[in-house]
Amino acid sequence: xxxxxxxxxxxxxxxxxxxxxxxxxxxxxxxxxxxxxxxxxxxxxxxxxxxxxxxxxxxxxxxxxxxxxxxxxxxxxxxxxxxxxxxxxxxxxxxxxxxxxxxxxxxxxxxxxxxxxxxxxxxxxxxxxxxxxxxxxxxxxxxxxxxxxxxxxxxxxxxxxxxxxxxxx
Amino acid sequence: xxxxxxxxxxxxxxxxxxxxxxxxxxxxxxxxxxxxxxxxxxxxxxxxxxxxxxxxxxxxxxxxxxxxxxxxxxxxxxxxxxxxxxxxxxxxxxxxxxxxxxxxxxxxxxxxxxxxxxxxxxxxxxxxxxxxxxxxxxxxxxxxxxxxxxxxxxxxxxxxxxxxxxxxxxxxxxxxxxxxxxxxxxxxxxxxxxxxxxxxxxxxxxxxxxxxxxxxxxxxxxxxxxxxxxxxxxxxxxxxxxxxxxxxxxxxxxxxxxxxxxxxxxxxxxxxxxxxxxxxxxx
Numbered sequence: 516x517x518x519x520x521x522x523x524x525x526x527x528x529x530x531x532x533x534x535x536x537x538x539x540x541x542x543x544x545x546x547x548x549x550x551x552x553x554x555x556x557x558x559x560x561x562x563x564x565x566x567x568x569x570x571x572x573x574x575x576x577x578x579x580x581x582x583x584x585x586x587x588x589x590x591x592x593x594x595x596x597x598x599x600x601x602x603x604x605x606x607x608x609x610x611x612x613x614x615x616x617x618x619x620x621x622x623x624x625x626x627x628x629x630x631x632x633x634x635x636x637x638x639x640x641x642x643x644x645x646x647x648x649x650x651x652x653x654x655x656x657x658x659x660x661x662x663x664x665x666x667x668x669x670x671x672x673x674x675x676x677x678x679x680x681x682x683x684x
Numbered sequence: 685x686x687x688x689x690x691x692x693x694x695x696x697x698x699x700x701x702x703x704x705x706x707x708x709x710x711x712x713x714x715x716x717x718x719x720x721x722x723x724x725x726x727x728x729x730x731x732x733x734x735x736x737x738x739x740x741x742x743x744x745x746x747x748x749x750x751x752x753x754x755x756x757x758x759x760x761x762x763x764x765x766x767x768x769x770x771x772x773x774x775x776x777x778x779x780x781x782x783x784x785x786x787x788x789x790x791x792x793x794x795x796x797x798x799x800x801x802x803x804x805x806x807x808x809x810x811x812x813x814x815x816x817x818x819x820x821x822x823x824x825x826x827x828x829x830x831x832x833x834x835x836x837x838x839x840x841x842x843x844x845x846x847x848x849x850x851x852x853x854x855x856x857x858x859x860x861x862x863x864x865x866x867x868x869x870x871x872x873x874x875x876x877x878x879x880x881x882x883x884x885x886x887x888x889x890x891x892x893x894x895x896x897x898x899x900x901x902x903x904x905x906x907x908x909x910x911x912x913x914x915x916x917x918x919x920x921x922x923x924x925x926x927x928x929x930x931x932x933x934x935x936x937x938x939x940x941x942x943x944x945x946x947x948x949x950x951x952x953x954x955x956x957x958x959x960x961x962x963x964x965x966x967x
Contacts, residue, residue, distance in 0.1 A: 570764025600841030
């Protein structure tokens with residue numbers, strides 16, 4: 516899903532900025548770039564981004580990269596952080612999901628619904644995650660949290676390789 | 685917290701704070717844009733901030749490296765939730781303070797968090813008992829706050845809700861694993877449920893700030909969350925073959941009014957000493 520109207524070279528450049536923690540995916544494909552509003556007359560650009568997680572430490576790096584890209588093309592950027600509506604992995608583009616998979620990170624599945632009323636966590640790990648390396652669906656969770664806030668750690672029981680899973684939220 | 689304020693701001697905020705005691709709505713109707721529920725939001729933000737600091741202590745101290753990562757990530761979520769509120773609180777309490785003013789330059793009497801989050805970390809079972817209760821509380825709290833009349837509060841809550849559900853899952857997994865584990869892990873998990881008990885009632889206490897915020901439909905009356913939180917915890921405790929202890933011979937109180945327990949002072953000293961030793965420093 517993209518909400519960004521890519522109408523100018525600047526908007527294009529901003530949408531292609533890679534995520535600092537998962538550089539194989541752009542901020543547009545990740546779904547955290549919510550709006551780019553270029554004012555050609557005033558040479559300004561208003562950019563709206565949203566964090567994946569409240570404490571995502573990459574937000575400042577992303578904002579400064581946007582300011583840098585805009586500055587390179589002679590624009591002053593105003594970067595706004597927006598919390599609502601809250602980011603969901605459903606906003607990740609198909610291209611972004613494929614880029615993650617090729618990089619060895621299992622892309623997020625559908626966001627679970629009816630959360631919070633069901634059984635406790637022990638039974639939650641029944642969702643199927645496909646190994647990004649060999650394609651087997653026989654995988655198990657090693658750890659609830661991975662190398663960044665947005666990932667969990669899994670292992671493939673077929674090829675025995677460990678891999679990151681992008682958590683669906 | 686990189687946008688550190690210069691030395692002028694703290695003195696202005698300190699004098700603003702001296703004029704009113706915590707626990708009541710500070711600076712009611714003062715500056716333009718001032719809203720009377722800043723103290724309520726400070727309670728929410730301070731719970732998250734202080735617990736983030738405590739959870740951060742587990743980095744390199746958890747029983748396995750995956751738990752260093754897990755508790756560090758949970759702390760980061762909570763830190764983010766606090767950061768989502770502090771600058772907004774500064775814009776509505778009439779002081780214009782920034783996040784560092786609140787986190788790094790406030791003295792103990794000005795913190796509005798409950799005693800539960802400031803307690804020393806104990807063993808891993810103690811932490812899982814605390815995380816189970818606190819995240820169950822946060823799930824119910826943020827579910828209610830997504831309907832807040834204040835859009836910023838609703839936005840922070842909507843974001844936080846996704847995170848705290850995962851924290852609750854994580855704590856539930858461990859409580860079940862330890863409770864339904866070996867004789868030793870069962871005994872220690874049961875003891876942990878008892879250790880945390882005296883600090884739970886305070887989560888559901890009313891004070892002037894929460895009543896006011898609830899009246900304005902910005903906040904939620906803490907007591908209304910009680911039954912749902914207990915039900916969530918009870919389900920996990922039962923699955924863990926543990927027993928939910930009832931009643932404590934004493935209970936904590938006063939955190940929302942700035943009255944804290946002994947561990948709070950050293951927590952703040954550790955958390956704040958760099959910012960206070962090098963005022964205005966940036967990197």
